[in-house]
Amino acid sequence: METSPPEVADVGTPPDEPAEVQRHALPPGLAAALVFLASGAVLVLETASLRLVGPYVGVTLQVTSSVIGVALAAIAYGAWVGGWLADRRDPRPLLAPALVLAGICTALTLPIVRYAGEVLRGGAAVGILLLTAMAIFLPAALLAAVTPLVVKLQLGDLRRTGQVVGRLSSIGTLGAITATLGTGFVLVAAMPSTAIIIGLAVLLGVTGLALGVYLHRQAGSTLPRPSRATAALAVLGLAGASLSAVAPNPCDIETAYHCASVEPDPDNSTGRLLVLNSAWHSYVDLADPTHLEFEYTKWFGAVADVMSPAGEPLDAVHLGGGGFTMPRYLTATRPGTRNEVYEIDGGLVELGRRELDVRPGPELRARVGDARMLIGERPDRSADLVVGDAFGHLVVPWHLSTREMAAEVRRVIRPGGMYAQNVIDYPPLRFIRAEVATVAAEFPHVALIAPPDALAGSQGANFVIVASDAALPLEALRQQLVTSADSPVTLLSGPGLDEFVDDAMVLTDEYAPVDQLLATS
Structure with missing residues (x-):
């Protein structure tokens, strides 16, 4: 009795991706850009935050360790929550709000740190941790949630999971490296921390709004149009950063290493006090170089x-x-x-x-x-x-x-x-x-x-x-x-x-x- 040979599955040719997955996936260039931006923004925020908190709690090993530790905690929790949400909801409606909210929280970092810094001034461990958490945690967590949302959208074939995850993880790391070097070597030397923070907030907010519009047009009626309330919230959040204009600013001049100010001595018209990061550093009598105050x-x-x-x-x-x-x-x-x-x-x-x-x-x-x-x-x-x-x-x-x-x-x-x-x-x-x-x-x-x-x-x-x-x-x-x-x-x-x-x-x-x-x- 003749029997037909068993059918052998062709494992060398991957099946076509489901139409639903193809429709939901982001263009590879856009996915890469979003991961690069979100990862880089966390490192810009981390570097700039060290300069924001320095005038109040110093720039010591404990402060640096606190900034790094809080940023890593934010990345861990943000990635976890982002992945959890990506498995339960369509990630597309979540991406734009995550970026817009990250921009709002970044902008609000300025007034929050400057008002809270006056209360938490000093080098106590609790104050250091609280101030750095206020400066970094929420915006960094929102930004960390972007990568798992993007990864979820790009996973159309289980046999390509490693490739997709590895590629986007590599791009995220490159974004972090670029931001670290660019902030340390270029941005800090070119502009004050206020400009860096506001510029980053605007970039995140505008990117989020533009992404929401783009995704709506690509998906048609299956994705809700960004509401006016979302845009109004973004504008309101950025406007909230204007509080930093009236918040106590300890810096007259921001150098590459210090928040510096020169204050006149009320008891000596030619006396000048150099203050670095809110600490008295040097005293100079412009009329008498032999005068030593300290x-x-x-x-x-x-x-x-x-x-x-x-x-x-x-x-x-x-x-x-x-x-x-x-x-x-x-x-x-x-x-x-x-x-x-x-x-x-x-x-x-x-x-x-x-x-x-x-x-x-x-x-x-x-x-x-x-x-x-x-x-x-x-x-x-x-x-x-x-x-x-x-x-x-x-x-x-x-x-x-x-x-x-x-x-x-x-x-x-x-x-x-x-x-x-x-x-x-x-x-x-x-x-x-x-x-x-x-x-x-x-x-x-x-x-x-x-x-x-x-x-x-x-x-x-x-x-x-x-x-x-x-x-x-x-x-x-x-x-x-x-x-x-x-x-x-x-x-x-x-x-x-x-x-x-x-x-x-x-x-x-x-x-x-x-x-x-x-x-x-």
Whole structure:
């Protein structure tokens, strides 16, 4: 009995996609553009938000970690909810509202952060998390929902699922990379954060409205036309961002690294206070460059005054420029001094020229760049004095606090020269102890200048570490401190300093947990 051979399915030729799926799918170019935009917008928002919250809670490792963590949480929850909705509803009517709402929430970020920031000002962990969540979470979650909605529309054949998901995931990653590099290298340098946020909000809102119109025309009567209420909501949301015009703005000028302002001293018509990220940073008397307002600058001045005969010019290197207070002081008290200032923020250099009487010339050379990199280019034994006064908000950048950095400073200092480093710390004083131990690992002679109450651990304060390869003029320095300082000050050295440092760690490039050491609990 003959039997016909069994039919063999042709698995090499995929069946035609169902007509319903084909009709619902987005054009590949549009799908890619939407995923690229949504993913990139999250990273623009993340980068800009770090600058928005900085004036209120600082720019520390905890703040950066909070911004990244909140953004990742928003992406996770947004993608989850977007995928859940995509399996239960037609994704097409959801795409345009998601973009429009993301634009509205992005625009409202400005007034929300600026009003809430005044309440949450400070570096408390709860305040940091709350402020970053207000800045990022909702718009980032809405944007993260776009990708699973688009993916769902493009899945017409199970045998192409990996290809579709992999392609769109790759495009989303490329969008995030492009936005990160573009924001960090271009947008932040070209425009203030307000313009970046408003521009992003407008782009998202307009894209959402245009997408709604396009999808309606493509689908005909099967997809509702974007309502006037949707358009009105978009306009209302963008208008809500105008609240930022009356919200308290801590910035006069926004540089690549700081929210900066120069405030006049009400008690001195020629006094100017440089404020960076809402923290007092430098004081300059335009009429009297020898005037030192802050106590730690008086300690710097005392170190400079005793290290060589009065009036003798020096070769001085300044790690951090700020308001250029100390270069002006050295030029006035020691004519002919050659000051070389390493300032990472070119905007501060320009601000100093415009408003703080900074005059580059033979006695003042300002180099824009990272102090660690620039000091490495300086010849051996080419400086008499190195002044360390570089801060990210209220924290010494970790790579300027290590033993390797101290070794670079020692390399450029001439025999008998000095290194004076400003440090801010709070009880229980873990960072200043570690930093003294670090400097002492490279310099054989070290002393510490600080208020007595701070050394006792009862308050936070500025500390100035003084180091040299030769014996320090301790008695002359002690007398100069008494003469110049307005508040009680202690010069700690020898066994007393050893007892203060105790068994504190030496910070290295391999391990320098500066932010953790500064934590007050």
